[in-house]
Amino acid sequence: MKQMRKHLLLLLVFVLLVGNGLMGSLEAFASTHARQSPVLTHTEGGPSSKEELNHEDLVELQILGLTDFHGYLKALNDKNNGQINSPDGPITVGGAAYMATHLRNLKAGKENSILFSAGDDFSGWPFEVAAHREEPTIEFLNAIGLDFSVAGNHEFDVSSDFLKNHIMNGKCFGVINEDSCFNDSTGQRFQGADYEYISANVREADSGNLVLKPYVIKQIPDGKGNTIPVGFIGLTTPTTVEGSTSFQVGALTNDPLLESANKYAKVLKEMGIKTIIAVVHEGGSTKSDAIDFNGCDRPFGPIFDFAKQASAEIDAIIGGHWHAKFNCSIDDPEGNPRPVIEGANHGRLISEINLSIDPVSKDVVREMSRSLNHPVTRDVPADPVISKMVAYWDDKGKERWAKPIARQTDDLTRARNDKGESTLANVAADAHLAAGKKAANPADFALTAASPLRGDLLYNKGKNPADSDGQILFGEQWHAHGYANPVLVVTFKGQQIKEILEEQWRLKPDGSVSFHPLAVSQNVHYTYNVDKELNHRINPDYFLINGEPLDLERTYRVAALAYIVIGADGYETFKEYRDPVRVGGDYWVFLDYLKNQKVIEPPALHRVTSTTLITMNEIQNVLNHYVNSGDVEKPLDKGLSSRLKMAEHHFNQNSEDKAIKELEKFITYVDKRSMQRFISQEAHDVLEVKARALMEKWL
Numbered sequence: 001m002k003q004m005r006k007h008l009l010l011l012l013v014f015v016l017l018v019g020n021g022l023m024g025s026l027e028a029f030a031s032t033h034a035r036q037s038p039v040l041t042h043t044e045g046g047p048s049s050k051e052e053l054n055h056e057d058l059v060e061l062q063i064l065g066l067t068d069f070h071g072y073l074k075a076l077n078d079k080n081n082g083q084i085n086s087p088d089g090p091i092t093v094g095g096a097a098y099m100a101t102h103l104r105n106l107k108a109g110k111e112n113s114i115l116f117s118a119g120d121d122f123s124g125w126p127f128e129v130a131a132h133r134e135e136p137t138i139e140f141l142n143a144i145g146l147d148f149s150v151a152g153n154h155e156f157d158v159s160s161d162f163l164k165n166h167i168m169n170g171k172c173f174g175v176i177n178e179d180s181c182f183n184d185s186t187g188q189r190f191q192g193a194d195y196e197y198i199s200a201n202v203r204e205a206d207s208g209n210l211v212l213k214p215y216v217i218k219q220i221p222d223g224k225g226n227t228i229p230v231g232f233i234g235l236t237t238p239t240t241v242e243g244s245t246s247f248q249v250g251a252l253t254n255d256p257l258l259e260s261a262n263k264y265a266k267v268l269k270e271m272g273i274k275t276i277i278a279v280v281h282e283g284g285s286t287k288s289d290a291i292d293f294n295g296c297d298r299p300f301g302p303i304f305d306f307a308k309q310a311s312a313e314i315d316a317i318i319g320g321h322w323h324a325k326f327n328c329s330i331d332d333p334e335g336n337p338r339p340v341i342e343g344a345n346h347g348r349l350i351s352e353i354n355l356s357i358d359p360v361s362k363d364v365v366r367e368m369s370r371s372l373n374h375p376v377t378r379d380v381p382a383d384p385v386i387s388k389m390v391a392y393w394d395d396k397g398k399e400r401w402a403k404p405i406a407r408q409t410d411d412l413t414r415a416r417n418d419k420g421e422s423t424l425a426n427v428a429a430d431a432h433l434a435a436g437k438k439a440a441n442p443a444d445f446a447l448t449a450a451s452p453l454r455g456d457l458l459y460n461k462g463k464n465p466a467d468s469d470g471q472i473l474f475g476e477q478w479h480a481h482g483y484a485n486p487v488l489v490v491t492f493k494g495q496q497i498k499e500i501l502e503e504q505w506r507l508k509p510d511g512s513v514s515f516h517p518l519a520v521s522q523n524v525h526y527t528y529n530v531d532k533e534l535n536h537r538i539n540p541d542y543f544l545i546n547g548e549p550l551d552l553e554r555t556y557r558v559a560a561l562a563y564i565v566i567g568a569d570g571y572e573t574f575k576e577y578r579d580p581v582r583v584g585g586d587y588w589v590f591l592d593y594l595k596n597q598k599v600i601e602p603p604a605l606h607r608v609t610s611t612t613l614i615t616m617n618e619i620q621n622v623l624n625h626y627v628n629s630g631d632v633e634k635p636l637d638k639g640l641s642s643r644l645k646m647a648e649h650h651f652n653q654n655s656e657d658k659a660i661k662e663l664e665k666f667i668t669y670v671d672k673r674s675m676q677r678f679i680s681q682e683a684h685d686v687l688e689v690k691a692r693a694l695m696e697k698w699l
């Protein structure tokens, strides 16, 4: 509809111009039209009516944007990163070294060019970048002369401190060249970004102050010895604060996009700035997205809602975050067209907008704005300096991958037993608890879903020459656990924890029930009963935290990843969390845990018991396990074993009452000996939970 109206308008102007005998170059045509156009009345003191302007008087400004780069320095060949579709078919794209060449070519001959990123420069998945704390990306963005970057949601994945102190100011943490401040490809220690990060709508929760500057102002020469100020407002998706990776509830707050954009457009206008660009880390898409990166067929999504409503003082809008591809012109609230463009992700596209600015009004002559997405093709020479940089970080990544960090005595895998437990999930829960213990209001225990488990850690040596049997390399553990999520510590009431545990079983539309087991940390042992109705399968008396049954009225601190906490793993009650505190990123928390343990023994799968599946044999095996590991002192096991045998004997004789009495005696004995410290806390909890499960089964 909008497109059609625009075409009609242009046709009308064309007819008028032909009628006036004013046909000239396209620029002169548009410039004349702009001067005469009543739609330009919003620009106070707009193109002077007294002074005739030639198109040579207009000041040309090129703005170049990239977005959602996510640290994709290497030219990859997979479909998602190495290809983009055009109406003429797929094009091979991507790679920082090619991007650098394209940027240089695009800038060639342009007197005024400003290069920026619309956010999500980092927190990507390329190992060599993520394992070096995003520093390789900063080296690249410095090298291509980025003028500024908007902070996307992922710029807050660690903390505002990390962004401001480490990324922007080069402040080191931990061991230099090991935890942060690595040597870059020139041999220099990381110094931080040469450019600024901006956001007009992310605030510190405490003070209410903006975390970053809301805008940047660039001065461009007008060719007559004066300058024209150009204001860029940075905006961050309002989903940042409650996003899974950027989760900052309690630390940061997010203002709405529109309100923030309009506020700062007004501020800039009052400063006399008329050329205003909104760089927005928020996106949308079109029906043509998948086939035409310059298409604009039926646009939808928050960036277009924004574009229709945002202050008419804003002359162009650059989006991001959705990894989408479009090149649109959307009318502002006063009916004037303005470019709205998004350039995909991972360095596959560069968005270009050329603006013509009237040096008298210092505002953009809208009708002359031209925008285009350029594919970062590989048919140009790779920039040699950037190529060297990319190769350097790739090598350094390989070195880091091969670094031994701990040993293991057996496989740690995602393979579940019949109760839903796995060795890797149990280690992950223990790692989350260890991190959660460091919070000021520390975690009582941890709950972990299957989602962060990405690969098995096998005892047998892998393909890497640095590997040997039982050796855990940095890269191996990195690929086993984590997806750039923070570990949080949150508060729940006991009743809510029971509900979360019940949500492990979910009714499917076809009436069947699916099982989504949660891993618990080593200080939790519990039993469930799948013979009972949904929502009645957890008995709080059989959910022991450090040997104490779950108290439905008490509050507990639980360590868990943000992804599960915001409800993304489907445990709905998790969303009722309170008092969240971040205690570290999942990759780093897991790494720290393994390093501190030095030698990892796969945890016994004794934390969860199923009433339906429990057998006397299982209890006997557990007892044997703890006797062997010294958790149950000899010869206590003799007395315990004989009670188990007696219970079984009575049960087989159909004397259930007597059998249960024996199990009660067994539990009392375990309790007493545990208090005397002849039985460890863990062995006590496991034996008690399992004996109770068997009693319930027999009842």
Ligand SMILES: [Zn+2]
Residues within 6 Å of the ligand: 120, 152, 153, 154, 281, 320, 321, 322
């Ligand atoms: Zn994003």
